[in-house]
Amino acid sequence: MRLLRWAISANSTILILMKGHLKSILLLAALVVGCPCLAKNASSGSSSIVLAKVYFARGLNNLRHKELRQAVSNFTRATQLNSKYAAAFNNRGNALTDLGDFKGAMADFDKAIKLDPTASYAYNNRATLHEKLQDKSGALSDYAKAINLDRNYSTAYYNRAQLRLDMNDLEGALIDCNQSIRINPNESRPYYTRARISITQNNLVSAIKDLDQSIKFDSRDAAAYGNRGWAKHRIGQNQSALEDLDQSIRLDGSNSLNFQTRGNVKLSLGDQNGALTDWETAIKLCPTSVVYCLRGITFLTLGNRASALHEFGMAVRLDPNNDFAYCKRGDIRFALGDVAGAFDDYNLAIKTNSHMSLGYRYRAYANYKIGNIRQAIADIDEVIRLNPAYSYNYTARGLFREEIGDEKGSVEDFSSAIELDPNLVCNYLFRADANCKQGCALQCASDYFDALQLNQQASWKHLIDFCRQRYAELCENSGKICQFSKTNLIPHTVHSDISPEEQMSLFWFLYR
Structure with a gap:
């Protein structure tokens, strides 16, 4: 009986099953103490x-x-x-x-x-x-x-929601998530999956709210912290994003994506060395071409071309189809005087991804730099064929055409750029310059006036003064210009979030 009492106390499940069954009790005792013969016989x-x-x-x-x-x-x-x-x-x-x-x-x-x-x-x-x-x-x-x-099987709804999300059935996935949450509002996973749906739809604010709920019900979920940190970074809440990513990494230090994202956040906060360290950890965990590119770009901003060259080299080794890495490595080689090596990289970028315009764009600028203007124009022609809705491409071709004396063609390109993006000041200035060279004072004055109107709310004082001076000079030479400009202005709206100076800087960054 002492043995039997020990057997009963050793397994609470036995207590539930033994009520009123003496034979069963003997079976259970035999099982616990290891008497298979007794168990088998009974x-x-x-x-x-x-x-x-x-x-x-x-x-x-x-x-x-x-x-x-x-x-x-x-x-x-x-x-x-x-x-x-x-x-x-x-x-x-x-x-x-x-x-x-x-x-x-x-x-x-x-x-x-x-x-x-x-x-x-x-x-x-x-x-x-x-x-x-x-x-x-x-x-x-x-x-x-x-x-x-x-009908109240919340786990099945949640599992089907994940599958539908993976199949890009966002509407069906959302319906299932909502149903799972309705049945069991204290379960973290449906909130997490619904947040993934919102991220796919680029609705980051809603995603963050659902991730808040997911973390509320499961504060040990590293993925929820990681995704919330990523979403916060995307909407500019970098300090809060950093805190989430720190917590995600504390809970799970094996996820390379968390280190990659935290590196991006640190870069946004001005901590370039911290970013490089996180990306190095991401590479140790799971080396990817993307992370090497991030490190390469950062080394370039730090003026370390040798390290950047190595990083982009590693990027193309991991992903031979990474046209961006070829282009950036080509740029570095070009800057270091290795023109042949640079063109090899640009050609590889085009070969690996001929349906994208990136390789042609970089090769166009390189051709321009070495004086092959017509070849540069041919490359930009291909860029425009592949991406006809991007205003900067027309701006670049307009500048190249102006270099070979084709002012008429350059005016056409600057006009196309203005039609695509009427708020970019530099195109009005470029077109004004081309019109001036053709002796078209009327059109030139109109462009300066438009540039002036776009810059009234900007702090780019020297450009405003320049436009005002040029417009006044041209008006003095033709009494009709002022009247023409007032009655033929294209309606514009000034960018509230991007200043003309930033727009100009962006243009020169893309084509430098």
Whole structure:
């Protein structure tokens, strides 16, 4: 009896199962103290069912502690004792899934469903296995069956939401997330998935609100902190983003993307060395071409061309199709006097990504720098063919055409640039200059007047003064100019967030 008392106290599950069953008590005692013969002799009929539940409970405990092989062993014993034990087959399927035995897991889920066609949990688990096997239609079908069997199955809604998001069915994913949250508003995962939907839709404020809720219900979720930090960085809340990313890295220091994003945040906060350190860690965890490019750009801003050259070289080694890395490495080579090497890189950029304009744009400027103006124009022609809606391309071609004396062509290009972006001051100045060279004082004055109007609210004083002076000089030479300008002005709106000086700087940055 002392032995029996120990057996009962050793496993609380036994207490639940033993009520009124002396034979079952003996079975359980035999199981705990390791008397398989006694258990075998006594295990028949209802006693076998009771004993199966004990093995099942032990299997569940194994699952909770990630003891997968022990779990499989205990669930197997449970099914041997009770061949109709659907829940045991289902949970053995879960353990086999985690062990990577997908074939065995699928057989177990099928068996569980055959034994109990109303087992919504088995359909849900089989659906997740279908996902692992890339059978998305099979997964959707099983999730639907699970939900039809249990309309309040929040986990099935949540799992289907994730699948629909991965399939880019944002509307369906959102409906499922909302339903999961309605059923269980204190579960973190649906909020996290709904935040991912908002991020995909570039609705970052909504994403942050949902990530707040996700973290509220699971403060140990590193991914939620990481994504919230990324979203905050995108809307300019860099200090708060840094705090989130710090916490994400404290919880999980193995995610390279967190270090990459934190590097971006530190760069935005002016901590270039901190950014380089984080990107170095990201590379150690998972080297990517993108991170090497980030380091290369930062080294360039620090004036360290040698290190930048190395970083862009590593970028193309990891991703031979990275046209941006080829272009930047080409720029460095060009600056260092290796013109042939630079053109090799520009040509590689075009070869690897001929449907994008980047390589042509960089090669155009290099041709311009060495005096091959007509070849530069040919490259910009290709840039415009690939990207006809970008005003800066027309500006560049206009400048190149002006270099070879084609003022008429340059005026056409500056006009196209103005049509695409009527708020960019530099195009009015460039067109005014080209019109001036053609002796078109009327059009020249109109452009200076327009540039002046755009700059009235700007702090770029020397440009305003220049436009005012040139406009006044031209008005003195023609009494008709003032009247023409007043009646033929193109309506403009001044950029509230980008100053003309910044616009001009951006242009020269792209084509420097």
